[in-house]
Amino acid sequence: MKTTPLDRVLLLVTCLLAAYQVAVGINGLEKIPTIAYTIAFGVLLVAGLLIIILGFEVLDSPVVVVVSTIIPLSLSLGLVWEYLDAWRIPYLVFTIIGFLAIIVTRSMPMPGKLPTIILAFVHGVAGMVLFLLPAVLAARGITNPGFALVGLGGAMIGLGGVLLYFLKTGKPIVSREIILHIFPGVLFLMTIAFVAGFALA
Amino acid sequence: MLGVVNKGMLIIRHIRTKVRAFLPLIKSLQTGLLLSTGIAGYLSAHTTLDVGVLLGLVGSLFLAISGSTILNMWYDCDIDTVMNRTHNRPLATGKVTKQEALWLGLILSIAGVGWAVVLDGLYGLVVFAGLFFDVVVYTIWLKRRTSWSIVWGGISGGIPILAGRVLAIGQIDIVGLLLMMAVLFWIPTHILTFNMRYFDDYQETRVPTFPSAYGFEATRAIIAISAIIAAACIGVAGVMIGVQAGALRLMAVLSSGLLLLSFATVFRPSERVNFSLFKYASIYMLASMILLSL
Numbered sequence: 001m002k003t004t005p006l007d008r009v010l011l012l013v014t015c016l017l018a019a020y021q022v023a024v025g026i027n028g029l030e031k032i033p034t035i036a037y038t039i040a041f042g043v044l045l046v047a048g049l050l051i052i053i054l055g056f057e058v059l060d061s062p063v064v065v066v067v068s069t070i071i072p073l074s075l076s077l078g079l080v081w082e083y084l085d086a087w088r089i090p091y092l093v094f095t096i097i098g099f100l101a102i103i104v105t106r107s108m109p110m111p112g113k114l115p116t117i118i119l120a121f122v123h124g125v126a127g128m129v130l131f132l133l134p135a136v137l138a139a140r141g142i143t144n145p146g147f148a149l150v151g152l153g154g155a156m157i158g159l160g161g162v163l164l165y166f167l168k169t170g171k172p173i174v175s176r177e178i179i180l181h182i183f184p185g186v187l188f189l190m191t192i193a194f195v196a197g198f199a200l201a
Numbered sequence: 202m203l204g205v206v207n208k209g210m211l212i213i214r215h216i217r218t219k220v221r222a223f224l225p226l227i228k229s230l231q232t233g234l235l236l237s238t239g240i241a242g243y244l245s246a247h248t249t250l251d252v253g254v255l256l257g258l259v260g261s262l263f264l265a266i267s268g269s270t271i272l273n274m275w276y277d278c279d280i281d282t283v284m285n286r287t288h289n290r291p292l293a294t295g296k297v298t299k300q301e302a303l304w305l306g307l308i309l310s311i312a313g314v315g316w317a318v319v320l321d322g323l324y325g326l327v328v329f330a331g332l333f334f335d336v337v338v339y340t341i342w343l344k345r346r347t348s349w350s351i352v353w354g355g356i357s358g359g360i361p362i363l364a365g366r367v368l369a370i371g372q373i374d375i376v377g378l379l380l381m382m383a384v385l386f387w388i389p390t391h392i393l394t395f396n397m398r399y400f401d402d403y404q405e406t407r408v409p410t411f412p413s414a415y416g417f418e419a420t421r422a423i424i425a426i427s428a429i430i431a432a433a434c435i436g437v438a439g440v441m442i443g444v445q446a447g448a449l450r451l452m453a454v455l456s457s458g459l460l461l462l463s464f465a466t467v468f469r470p471s472e473r474v475n476f477s478l479f480k481y482a483s484i485y486m487l488a489s490m491i492l493l494s495l
Binding site for chain 1: 446448455477488
């Protein structure tokens with residue numbers, strides 16, 4: 001399925017928003033959150049550009065599963081480092097080991113459902129942190145209410161992950177056409193939510 | 202009275218047709234990209250902005266780049282006629298005569314270099330060097346003799362950014378040379394990709410290219426290595442210029458995308474990946490130019 005002009009516009013705006021976030025939106029943070037957010041929005045930017053250039057076929061690559069994990073993992077690491085002092089090192093270790101485990105289980109033949117379990121666990125933990133932490137921080141008044149938008153972005157990244165999963169496994173619940181039809185819109189709304197949420201924090 | 206009006210209309214229509222035929226001669230996208238590098242070179246110095254000088258830079262570079270592009274097309278008309286990719290160009294189809302193209306190319310080139318000399322002597326010399334390398338050394342002397350001619354084509358492609366910086370600071374410095382090197386090493390991603398994509402066309406014209414001389418595998422490796430060196434040159438130049446941290450972060454992100462595609466070109470080669478690297482490298486260069494100017 002080819003990208004439509006609307007898809008390309010949405011992806012381009014997504015790229016520009018991600019570029020803005022890397023260049024301007026994370027200025028003045030500590031080193032680890034800066035690196036983590038740069039990686040997250042950088043992956044979003046490059047992935048958006050590659051979809052514009054190569055088309056949706058790029059999503060068929062086996063690397064997509066690994067790459068799509070980088071965004072929630074690094075975003076959640078940045079959030080934990082900024083707001084949960086006591087969990088900084090444990091979560092950094094979880095991020096590194098979790099990511100390495102996904103790479104290893106995806107690049108070597110593994111028995112049974114181990115690759116899926118590891119992916120679901122790492123992605124799930126990162127997704128929950130990304131979804132819940134901003135909402136809790138905003139609800140407790142530690143940050144401005146607008147920061148909850150980051151959690152909304154986290155929910156959308158979960159939706160994006162599910163869509164990609166369906167695409168990979170070819171499950172009949174949602175057709176490939178529908179997934180590809182809504183995918184640029186999901187990416188766009190997710191990025192807007194992240195950028196706005198961080199700006200309003 | 203009606204006859205005079207009709208004659209006037211005919212002349213206007215003729216001019217319009219000619220202008221429409223001449224426009225593709227300047228390869229607007231390529232000229233635009235080279236022009237943007239010249240502006241970036243000027244703005245990278247972060248001196249007090251002089252709008253008059255900047256307009257002079259844009260005008261003189263536009264004329265010189267357009268002039269040299271037209272002279273290239275004039276000289277390579279026989280090649281363009283044979284190649285599928287270029288046989289619709291105005292000179293190949295006869296919409297513009299060779300003599301018209303030669304005169305237009307010469308007039309624009311002389312006007313561009315002349316304007317550049319009036320603006321600043323050293324700047325004028327650099328612009329002239331670019332034109333000389335492109336038309337005389339690359340197109341007329343080496344293009345039909347050796348595949349290595351693209352090095353000279355690359356140097357001339359890197360001249361606008363160097364020229365822009367020279368006009369801003371009044372001398373040739375290391376940053377300017379690094380920026381020129383960045384464009385020089387970016388150019389193989391452009392030319393060599395075309396050499397592979399239109400391999401049969403080039404074979405027919407007997408123009409020596411890297412794929413015909415060293416094979417596709419080596420050419421892909423050269424493209425990848427060139428892209429990496431180009432990214433490194435831009436990165437080092439960015440640090441030396443003192444580009445803001447945010448812009449540097451963004452350059453690092455875009456460079457990583459370039460590296461990714463470069464590796465894919467070598468390890469998972471396909472025409473699609475090659476052409477993607479070509480497109481990405483153009484976006485990368487344009488984005489880098491904007492970031493260096495901030």
